[in-house]
Amino acid sequence: PxxxxxxxxxxxxxxxxxxxxxxxxxxxxxxxxxxxxxxxxxxxxxxxxxxxxxxxxxxxxxxxxxxxxxxxxxxxxxxxxxxxxxxxxxxxxxxxxxxxxxxxxxxxxxxxxxxxxxxxxxxxxxxxxxxxxxxxxxxxxxxxxxxxxxxxxxxxxLPHGGLSSLDVSISLDIFSIISRHSIDEQAVKELVKELDGWPLAIMLMACQAKNLAPKILLRSWHKEKTLLLEKPGAHSHRLSSVDISIKITLQSPLLLLKPNTLKLLSVMCHLPNGI
Structure with missing residues:
Protein backbone atom coordinates (compact mmCIF):
# COMPACT_ATOMS: atom_id res chain seq x y z
CA PRO A 1 0.00 0.00 0.00
CA LEU A 158 15.91 9.61 -7.91
CA PRO A 159 17.78 11.80 -7.09
CA HIS A 160 21.47 11.93 -7.98
CA GLY A 161 23.49 11.90 -4.77
CA GLY A 162 20.76 10.13 -2.80
CA LEU A 163 17.70 11.37 -0.92
CA SER A 164 18.32 14.45 1.20
CA SER A 165 16.71 15.51 4.47
CA LEU A 166 13.28 17.18 4.51
CA ASP A 167 12.93 20.92 5.00
CA VAL A 168 11.62 22.26 8.31
CA SER A 169 8.08 23.07 7.15
CA ILE A 170 7.52 19.57 5.72
CA SER A 171 9.07 18.03 8.84
CA LEU A 172 6.68 19.99 11.06
CA ASP A 173 3.66 19.02 8.96
CA ILE A 174 4.55 15.31 9.13
CA PHE A 175 5.12 15.50 12.89
CA SER A 176 1.82 17.31 13.38
CA ILE A 177 -0.24 14.87 11.27
CA ILE A 178 1.11 11.81 13.11
CA SER A 179 1.22 13.24 16.65
CA ARG A 180 -1.79 15.61 16.33
CA HIS A 181 0.15 18.37 18.05
CA SER A 182 0.03 21.89 16.62
CA ILE A 183 3.08 23.03 14.68
CA ASP A 184 2.73 26.36 16.50
CA GLU A 185 3.81 24.80 19.81
CA GLN A 186 7.31 26.04 20.64
CA ALA A 187 8.35 22.66 22.04
CA VAL A 188 7.25 20.99 18.79
CA LYS A 189 9.33 23.41 16.72
CA GLU A 190 12.41 22.84 18.88
CA LEU A 191 11.93 19.08 18.92
CA VAL A 192 11.52 18.78 15.15
CA LYS A 193 14.51 21.05 14.58
CA GLU A 194 16.64 18.63 16.62
CA LEU A 195 15.71 15.80 14.23
CA ASP A 196 17.31 17.61 11.29
CA GLY A 197 14.79 16.57 8.62
CA TRP A 198 15.39 12.82 9.05
CA PRO A 199 12.07 11.17 8.04
CA LEU A 200 12.44 8.01 10.15
CA ALA A 201 13.39 10.01 13.25
CA ILE A 202 10.47 12.42 12.71
CA MET A 203 7.99 9.56 12.36
CA LEU A 204 9.25 7.73 15.46
CA MET A 205 9.33 10.89 17.59
CA ALA A 206 5.81 11.79 16.44
CA CYS A 207 4.63 8.34 17.54
CA GLN A 208 6.15 8.98 20.97
CA ALA A 209 4.38 12.36 21.06
CA LYS A 210 1.00 10.60 20.91
CA ASN A 211 1.60 9.56 24.52
CA LEU A 212 4.08 12.11 25.87
CA ALA A 213 4.02 15.91 25.71
CA PRO A 214 6.57 17.49 23.33
CA LYS A 215 8.11 19.39 26.29
CA ILE A 216 8.82 16.11 28.07
CA LEU A 217 10.18 14.54 24.88
CA LEU A 218 12.47 17.52 24.31
CA ARG A 219 13.97 17.17 27.79
CA SER A 220 14.35 13.42 27.29
CA TRP A 221 15.94 13.96 23.89
CA HIS A 222 18.77 16.00 25.39
CA LYS A 223 19.50 13.10 27.76
CA GLU A 224 18.81 9.99 25.68
CA LYS A 225 19.10 11.06 22.01
CA THR A 226 18.50 8.11 19.65
CA LEU A 227 17.48 5.73 22.47
CA LEU A 228 14.22 7.69 22.54
CA LEU A 229 13.53 7.07 18.86
CA GLU A 230 11.67 3.78 19.04
CA LYS A 231 8.08 3.14 18.07
CA PRO A 232 6.14 2.31 21.26
CA GLY A 233 5.08 -1.34 21.39
CA ALA A 234 6.64 -2.20 18.03
CA HIS A 235 8.93 -5.17 17.36
CA SER A 236 12.58 -4.10 17.05
CA HIS A 237 13.22 -3.42 13.37
CA ARG A 238 15.09 -0.93 11.18
CA LEU A 239 11.81 0.99 10.67
CA SER A 240 10.88 1.05 14.36
CA SER A 241 14.25 2.00 15.85
CA VAL A 242 16.75 4.63 14.75
CA ASP A 243 19.52 2.83 16.65
CA ILE A 244 18.90 -0.34 14.63
CA SER A 245 18.85 1.64 11.37
CA ILE A 246 22.18 3.28 12.25
CA LYS A 247 23.67 -0.08 13.29
CA ILE A 248 22.74 -1.63 9.93
CA THR A 249 24.57 1.19 8.13
CA LEU A 250 27.67 0.94 10.34
CA GLN A 251 27.85 -2.82 9.82
CA SER A 252 27.70 -2.63 6.04
CA PRO A 253 30.59 -4.47 4.30
CA LEU A 254 31.70 -1.23 2.63
CA LEU A 255 32.39 0.40 6.00
CA LEU A 256 33.81 -2.75 7.60
CA LEU A 257 36.35 -3.01 4.79
CA LYS A 258 37.52 0.53 5.58
CA PRO A 259 38.01 0.68 9.38
CA ASN A 260 39.50 4.18 9.16
CA THR A 261 36.08 5.42 8.04
CA LEU A 262 34.53 4.25 11.32
CA LYS A 263 37.33 5.93 13.25
CA LEU A 264 36.66 9.18 11.40
CA LEU A 265 32.93 8.93 12.13
CA SER A 266 33.61 8.32 15.83
CA VAL A 267 35.68 11.52 15.94
CA MET A 268 33.11 13.54 13.98
CA CYS A 269 30.30 12.59 16.37
CA HIS A 270 32.05 14.58 19.12
CA LEU A 271 32.04 17.78 17.06
CA PRO A 272 29.25 20.27 17.94
CA ASN A 273 27.62 20.10 14.49
CA GLY A 274 29.25 17.05 12.93
CA ILE A 275 30.91 18.19 9.73
Missing amino acids: SPSVFMGRDDLVQEGIANLLADSSHSIIIMGFGGMGKTSLALRILNDAAVQAKYEEHRYFIPCDIVCSVEFTVEILLQTVIKLMQLELTNDAVKQLYTISKPTILVFDNFETLWDNNKDQYSIQMILKQLNSIKQITLIITMRGTMAPIDDIDWLV
Whole structure:
Protein backbone atom coordinates (compact mmCIF):
# COMPACT_ATOMS: atom_id res chain seq x y z
CA PRO A 1 0.00 0.00 0.00
CA SER A 2 0.95 3.65 -0.39
CA PRO A 3 2.43 5.22 2.77
CA SER A 4 -0.25 6.64 5.09
CA VAL A 5 1.73 9.86 5.55
CA PHE A 6 3.86 11.11 2.67
CA MET A 7 4.83 14.75 2.19
CA GLY A 8 7.56 16.44 0.20
CA ARG A 9 9.57 14.84 -2.62
CA ASP A 10 6.81 15.95 -5.05
CA ASP A 11 9.29 16.56 -7.88
CA LEU A 12 10.77 13.07 -7.48
CA VAL A 13 7.32 11.47 -7.34
CA GLN A 14 6.22 13.19 -10.54
CA GLU A 15 9.49 12.35 -12.30
CA GLY A 16 9.14 8.69 -11.36
CA ILE A 17 5.48 8.54 -12.43
CA ALA A 18 6.17 10.26 -15.76
CA ASN A 19 8.95 7.76 -16.46
CA LEU A 20 6.70 4.76 -15.76
CA LEU A 21 3.94 6.15 -17.98
CA ALA A 22 6.28 6.79 -20.91
CA ASP A 23 6.25 4.44 -23.92
CA SER A 24 9.81 3.41 -23.15
CA SER A 25 10.54 3.67 -19.43
CA HIS A 26 13.90 3.54 -17.67
CA SER A 27 14.55 1.38 -14.65
CA ILE A 28 14.58 3.48 -11.47
CA ILE A 29 17.02 3.44 -8.58
CA ILE A 30 16.40 5.28 -5.30
CA MET A 31 19.41 5.60 -3.01
CA GLY A 32 20.34 7.31 0.23
CA PHE A 33 21.10 6.70 3.89
CA GLY A 34 18.88 4.62 6.16
CA GLY A 35 15.58 6.13 7.21
CA MET A 36 15.50 8.76 4.45
CA GLY A 37 12.25 7.49 2.91
CA LYS A 38 13.46 5.38 -0.02
CA THR A 39 10.78 2.72 0.45
CA SER A 40 8.07 5.34 0.97
CA LEU A 41 9.02 7.11 -2.27
CA ALA A 42 8.96 3.84 -4.22
CA LEU A 43 5.54 2.91 -2.79
CA ARG A 44 4.14 6.37 -3.50
CA ILE A 45 5.17 6.08 -7.16
CA LEU A 46 4.07 2.44 -7.43
CA ASN A 47 0.58 3.18 -6.09
CA ASP A 48 -0.15 6.31 -8.14
CA ALA A 49 -3.55 6.04 -9.83
CA ALA A 50 -2.18 6.48 -13.35
CA VAL A 51 0.56 3.91 -12.73
CA GLN A 52 -2.04 1.47 -11.39
CA ALA A 53 -4.19 2.03 -14.48
CA LYS A 54 -1.33 1.20 -16.85
CA TYR A 55 0.28 -1.70 -15.00
CA GLU A 56 -2.85 -3.01 -13.24
CA GLU A 57 -1.99 -5.92 -10.94
CA HIS A 58 1.39 -6.43 -12.60
CA ARG A 59 3.19 -4.39 -9.93
CA TYR A 60 5.31 -6.51 -7.61
CA PHE A 61 7.00 -5.36 -4.41
CA ILE A 62 9.80 -7.64 -3.17
CA PRO A 63 11.37 -6.74 0.23
CA CYS A 64 14.89 -8.16 -0.11
CA ASP A 65 15.57 -7.91 3.63
CA ILE A 66 12.76 -10.44 4.23
CA VAL A 67 13.04 -12.60 1.11
CA CYS A 68 16.82 -12.95 1.46
CA SER A 69 16.99 -12.99 5.26
CA VAL A 70 18.27 -16.60 5.41
CA GLU A 71 20.01 -17.16 2.09
CA PHE A 72 21.55 -14.21 0.26
CA THR A 73 21.29 -15.53 -3.30
CA VAL A 74 19.89 -14.08 -6.47
CA GLU A 75 18.21 -17.45 -7.12
CA ILE A 76 16.00 -16.98 -4.06
CA LEU A 77 15.04 -13.53 -5.32
CA LEU A 78 14.14 -14.81 -8.79
CA GLN A 79 12.13 -17.71 -7.38
CA THR A 80 10.15 -15.21 -5.32
CA VAL A 81 9.41 -13.14 -8.43
CA ILE A 82 8.27 -16.24 -10.37
CA LYS A 83 5.96 -17.30 -7.54
CA LEU A 84 4.44 -13.82 -7.23
CA MET A 85 3.75 -13.79 -10.96
CA GLN A 86 2.28 -17.30 -10.69
CA LEU A 87 4.57 -18.57 -13.42
CA GLU A 88 5.89 -22.11 -13.65
CA LEU A 89 9.10 -22.69 -11.68
CA THR A 90 11.87 -23.88 -14.01
CA ASN A 91 15.65 -24.07 -13.94
CA ASP A 92 15.84 -20.83 -15.93
CA ALA A 93 13.74 -18.22 -14.13
CA VAL A 94 14.94 -15.34 -16.30
CA LYS A 95 13.88 -17.20 -19.45
CA GLN A 96 10.41 -17.53 -17.93
CA LEU A 97 10.22 -13.77 -17.45
CA TYR A 98 10.84 -13.19 -21.16
CA THR A 99 7.43 -14.78 -21.79
CA ILE A 100 5.37 -12.12 -19.98
CA SER A 101 3.22 -9.96 -22.24
CA LYS A 102 1.97 -7.20 -19.92
CA PRO A 103 3.88 -4.11 -18.73
CA THR A 104 5.32 -5.09 -15.36
CA ILE A 105 7.06 -3.33 -12.47
CA LEU A 106 9.46 -5.20 -10.19
CA VAL A 107 10.40 -3.34 -7.01
CA PHE A 108 13.44 -4.72 -5.19
CA ASP A 109 13.30 -2.93 -1.84
CA ASN A 110 16.35 -2.79 0.47
CA PHE A 111 18.44 -4.29 -2.32
CA GLU A 112 21.61 -3.73 -0.30
CA THR A 113 20.63 -6.77 1.80
CA LEU A 114 21.31 -9.01 -1.19
CA TRP A 115 24.09 -6.91 -2.71
CA ASP A 116 26.21 -6.36 0.41
CA ASN A 117 25.96 -9.95 1.66
CA ASN A 118 26.70 -11.72 -1.60
CA LYS A 119 30.25 -12.60 -2.63
CA ASP A 120 29.18 -13.17 -6.24
CA GLN A 121 28.13 -9.63 -7.10
CA TYR A 122 28.94 -10.23 -10.76
CA SER A 123 26.06 -12.73 -11.00
CA ILE A 124 23.71 -10.16 -9.48
CA GLN A 125 24.85 -7.58 -12.01
CA MET A 126 24.21 -9.98 -14.88
CA ILE A 127 20.71 -10.80 -13.60
CA LEU A 128 19.87 -7.10 -13.27
CA LYS A 129 21.16 -6.52 -16.79
CA GLN A 130 19.00 -9.37 -18.12
CA LEU A 131 15.89 -8.20 -16.30
CA ASN A 132 16.41 -4.67 -17.56
CA SER A 133 16.67 -5.97 -21.14
CA ILE A 134 13.17 -7.48 -20.98
CA LYS A 135 10.96 -4.94 -22.75
CA GLN A 136 7.90 -5.48 -20.54
CA ILE A 137 9.78 -5.14 -17.24
CA THR A 138 10.71 -1.93 -15.45
CA LEU A 139 12.84 -2.28 -12.34
CA ILE A 140 12.64 -0.07 -9.27
CA ILE A 141 15.46 -0.59 -6.78
CA THR A 142 15.84 1.02 -3.37
CA MET A 143 19.13 0.62 -1.52
CA ARG A 144 21.35 2.30 1.03
CA GLY A 145 24.37 4.17 -0.26
CA THR A 146 25.02 6.38 -3.26
CA MET A 147 26.49 3.89 -5.77
CA ALA A 148 24.34 1.84 -8.14
CA PRO A 149 25.13 -1.90 -8.24
CA ILE A 150 25.70 -1.76 -12.00
CA ASP A 151 26.55 1.10 -14.36
CA ASP A 152 25.55 -0.70 -17.57
CA ILE A 153 21.89 0.15 -16.94
CA ASP A 154 20.61 3.58 -17.95
CA TRP A 155 19.03 4.26 -14.56
CA LEU A 156 16.67 7.04 -13.71
CA VAL A 157 18.30 8.02 -10.41
CA LEU A 158 15.91 9.61 -7.91
CA PRO A 159 17.78 11.80 -7.09
CA HIS A 160 21.47 11.93 -7.98
CA GLY A 161 23.49 11.90 -4.77
CA GLY A 162 20.76 10.13 -2.80
CA LEU A 163 17.70 11.37 -0.92
CA SER A 164 18.32 14.45 1.20
CA SER A 165 16.71 15.51 4.47
CA LEU A 166 13.28 17.18 4.51
CA ASP A 167 12.93 20.92 5.00
CA VAL A 168 11.62 22.26 8.31
CA SER A 169 8.08 23.07 7.15
CA ILE A 170 7.52 19.57 5.72
CA SER A 171 9.07 18.03 8.84
CA LEU A 172 6.68 19.99 11.06
CA ASP A 173 3.66 19.02 8.96
CA ILE A 174 4.55 15.31 9.13
CA PHE A 175 5.12 15.50 12.89
CA SER A 176 1.82 17.31 13.38
CA ILE A 177 -0.24 14.87 11.27
CA ILE A 178 1.11 11.81 13.11
CA SER A 179 1.22 13.24 16.65
CA ARG A 180 -1.79 15.61 16.33
CA HIS A 181 0.15 18.37 18.05
CA SER A 182 0.03 21.89 16.62
CA ILE A 183 3.08 23.03 14.68
CA ASP A 184 2.73 26.36 16.50
CA GLU A 185 3.81 24.80 19.81
CA GLN A 186 7.31 26.04 20.64
CA ALA A 187 8.35 22.66 22.04
CA VAL A 188 7.25 20.99 18.79
CA LYS A 189 9.33 23.41 16.72
CA GLU A 190 12.41 22.84 18.88
CA LEU A 191 11.93 19.08 18.92
CA VAL A 192 11.52 18.78 15.15
CA LYS A 193 14.51 21.05 14.58
CA GLU A 194 16.64 18.63 16.62
CA LEU A 195 15.71 15.80 14.23
CA ASP A 196 17.31 17.61 11.29
CA GLY A 197 14.79 16.57 8.62
CA TRP A 198 15.39 12.82 9.05
CA PRO A 199 12.07 11.17 8.04
CA LEU A 200 12.44 8.01 10.15
CA ALA A 201 13.39 10.01 13.25
CA ILE A 202 10.47 12.42 12.71
CA MET A 203 7.99 9.56 12.36
CA LEU A 204 9.25 7.73 15.46
CA MET A 205 9.33 10.89 17.59
CA ALA A 206 5.81 11.79 16.44
CA CYS A 207 4.63 8.34 17.54
CA GLN A 208 6.15 8.98 20.97
CA ALA A 209 4.38 12.36 21.06
CA LYS A 210 1.00 10.60 20.91
CA ASN A 211 1.60 9.56 24.52
CA LEU A 212 4.08 12.11 25.87
CA ALA A 213 4.02 15.91 25.71
CA PRO A 214 6.57 17.49 23.33
CA LYS A 215 8.11 19.39 26.29
CA ILE A 216 8.82 16.11 28.07
CA LEU A 217 10.18 14.54 24.88
CA LEU A 218 12.47 17.52 24.31
CA ARG A 219 13.97 17.17 27.79
CA SER A 220 14.35 13.42 27.29
CA TRP A 221 15.94 13.96 23.89
CA HIS A 222 18.77 16.00 25.39
CA LYS A 223 19.50 13.10 27.76
CA GLU A 224 18.81 9.99 25.68
CA LYS A 225 19.10 11.06 22.01
CA THR A 226 18.50 8.11 19.65
CA LEU A 227 17.48 5.73 22.47
CA LEU A 228 14.22 7.69 22.54
CA LEU A 229 13.53 7.07 18.86
CA GLU A 230 11.67 3.78 19.04
CA LYS A 231 8.08 3.14 18.07
CA PRO A 232 6.14 2.31 21.26
CA GLY A 233 5.08 -1.34 21.39
CA ALA A 234 6.64 -2.20 18.03
CA HIS A 235 8.93 -5.17 17.36
CA SER A 236 12.58 -4.10 17.05
CA HIS A 237 13.22 -3.42 13.37
CA ARG A 238 15.09 -0.93 11.18
CA LEU A 239 11.81 0.99 10.67
CA SER A 240 10.88 1.05 14.36
CA SER A 241 14.25 2.00 15.85
CA VAL A 242 16.75 4.63 14.75
CA ASP A 243 19.52 2.83 16.65
CA ILE A 244 18.90 -0.34 14.63
CA SER A 245 18.85 1.64 11.37
CA ILE A 246 22.18 3.28 12.25
CA LYS A 247 23.67 -0.08 13.29
CA ILE A 248 22.74 -1.63 9.93
CA THR A 249 24.57 1.19 8.13
CA LEU A 250 27.67 0.94 10.34
CA GLN A 251 27.85 -2.82 9.82
CA SER A 252 27.70 -2.63 6.04
CA PRO A 253 30.59 -4.47 4.30
CA LEU A 254 31.70 -1.23 2.63
CA LEU A 255 32.39 0.40 6.00
CA LEU A 256 33.81 -2.75 7.60
CA LEU A 257 36.35 -3.01 4.79
CA LYS A 258 37.52 0.53 5.58
CA PRO A 259 38.01 0.68 9.38
CA ASN A 260 39.50 4.18 9.16
CA THR A 261 36.08 5.42 8.04
CA LEU A 262 34.53 4.25 11.32
CA LYS A 263 37.33 5.93 13.25
CA LEU A 264 36.66 9.18 11.40
CA LEU A 265 32.93 8.93 12.13
CA SER A 266 33.61 8.32 15.83
CA VAL A 267 35.68 11.52 15.94
CA MET A 268 33.11 13.54 13.98
CA CYS A 269 30.30 12.59 16.37
CA HIS A 270 32.05 14.58 19.12
CA LEU A 271 32.04 17.78 17.06
CA PRO A 272 29.25 20.27 17.94
CA ASN A 273 27.62 20.10 14.49
CA GLY A 274 29.25 17.05 12.93
CA ILE A 275 30.91 18.19 9.73
